[in-house]
Amino acid sequence: MKQFKVAVVGATGMVGRKMLQVLAERKFPVGELMPFASAKSAGSEIEYCGKKYTVIETTEENINKYRPEIVIMSAGGKASGIYSPMFAAAGGIVIDNSAFWRMDENVPLVVPEVNPEDAFDHPKGIIANPNCSTIQAMVALDPLHKAFGIKRVIYTTFQAVSGAGVKGYADLEAGVKAESEGACMPIPQKFPHPIAGNCIPEIDVLLDNGYYKEEQKMIDETHKILHAPDIKVTATCVRVPVYYGHSESINVEFEKPATPEAVREVLAKTPGIVVMDDPANHVYPTALQATDHDEVYVGRIRKDYTVESGINMWVVADNIRKGAATNAVQIAQLFIDRMCKR
Numbered sequence: 001m002k003q004f005k006v007a008v009v010g011a012t013g014m015v016g017r018k019m020l021q022v023l024a025e026r027k028f029p030v031g032e033l034m035p036f037a038s039a040k041s042a043g044s045e046i047e048y049c050g051k052k053y054t055v056i057e058t059t060e061e062n063i064n065k066y067r068p069e070i071v072i073m074s075a076g077g078k079a080s081g082i083y084s085p086m087f088a089a090a091g092g093i094v095i096d097n098s099a100f101w102r103m104d105e106n107v108p109l110v111v112p113e114v115n116p117e118d119a120f121d122h123p124k125g126i127i128a129n130p131n132c133s134t135i136q137a138m139v140a141l142d143p144l145h146k147a148f149g150i151k152r153v154i155y156t157t158f159q160a161v162s163g164a165g166v167k168g169y170a171d172l173e174a175g176v177k178a179e180s181e182g183a184c185m186p187i188p189q190k191f192p193h194p195i196a197g198n199c200i201p202e203i204d205v206l207l208d209n210g211y212y213k214e215e216q217k218m219i220d221e222t223h224k225i226l227h228a229p230d231i232k233v234t235a236t237c238v239r240v241p242v243y244y245g246h247s248e249s250i251n252v253e254f255e256k257p258a259t260p261e262a263v264r265e266v267l268a269k270t271p272g273i274v275v276m277d278d279p280a281n282h283v284y285p286t287a288l289q290a291t292d293h294d295e296v297y298v299g300r301i302r303k304d305y306t307v308e309s310g311i312n313m314w315v316v317a318d319n320i321r322k323g324a325a326t327n328a329v330q331i332a333q334l335f336i337d338r339m340c341k342r
Helices: 014-025 060-066 077-089 116-120 132-148 161-181 213-226 260-268 321-341
Strands: 004-009 030-037 045-048 051-054 070-073 093-096 126-128 150-159 232-239 246-254 273-275 296-303 310-317
Touching: 004 014, 004 077, 014 030, 014 045, 014 161, 014 321, 030 045, 030 051, 060 077, 070 077, 070 321, 077 093, 077 126, 093 321, 116 321, 132 150, 132 213, 132 246, 132 260, 132 273, 132 296, 132 310, 132 321, 150 213, 161 232, 213 232, 260 273, 260 296, 260 310, 310 321
Parallel strands: 004 030, 004 070, 070 093, 093 126, 150 232, 273 296
Antiparallel strands: 045 051, 150 246, 246 310, 296 310
């Protein structure tokens, strides 16, 4: 198989390291690995498949010097806005994990199980990786939309602290340690309130419409990925004291009749989904079960009796894997598969 020059930008961060892990697990055809990061991390070493690599500073000069063919970006929005076009101009296919490009009309927003064909229509050479909470919802909702037609969606998310990066993870660790030692709760470094033993209904910045940006992302990205702007969508996103794994209560109203049995049958046949739905025996997805797995887990599938055709379900996935790293690698794999078939 042809080998490729692959860059992981933000390789020293939480998601970047997971991307390296997923690339290795999936035996991605990496001929030459180029780990890029900020000046702060440049010159340090990371390990990939038993070999050590020196981290390269992300600069225009280095982008044009190394010219990777596949670029997986795990940088912040500001950095992505600057560097993703530079990598694309240097000949790379860029898969960008930030929010910067997601709603750009000339940048496809892709979940490979849902809209893989969109990836190949990329005028700017950039493909956007959706928001972590949106990705897992789309894997579950797309087959149901195709089967029954979605009229309305209500999201309520319970999102792990790792979704807020290293500082968010550290806030929970510090809070749990203080609780166990009977000490005063430390001042949080990432969140507006202590997260240990708490739930915070605030993710990202507050918008003028009263929604936090995370909630608006789910609304806008659902419309774009499903190519269904008329679906009514609302969301409430909550940060909870869990290290890994986003859990979502999703209420769906359908155009066509849909029973819990029919929904289970559709989901059970869908690649990438594991149905765990036997609540009488305490069988349903949990964040711990989903941790470090790529699948999207669905359970608590039951009728919503307040509408003519409605379903409630519980959807769980690892936000750092399927919600970020794995989805990005899967997008890259779409291009590898197409190139290798030529």
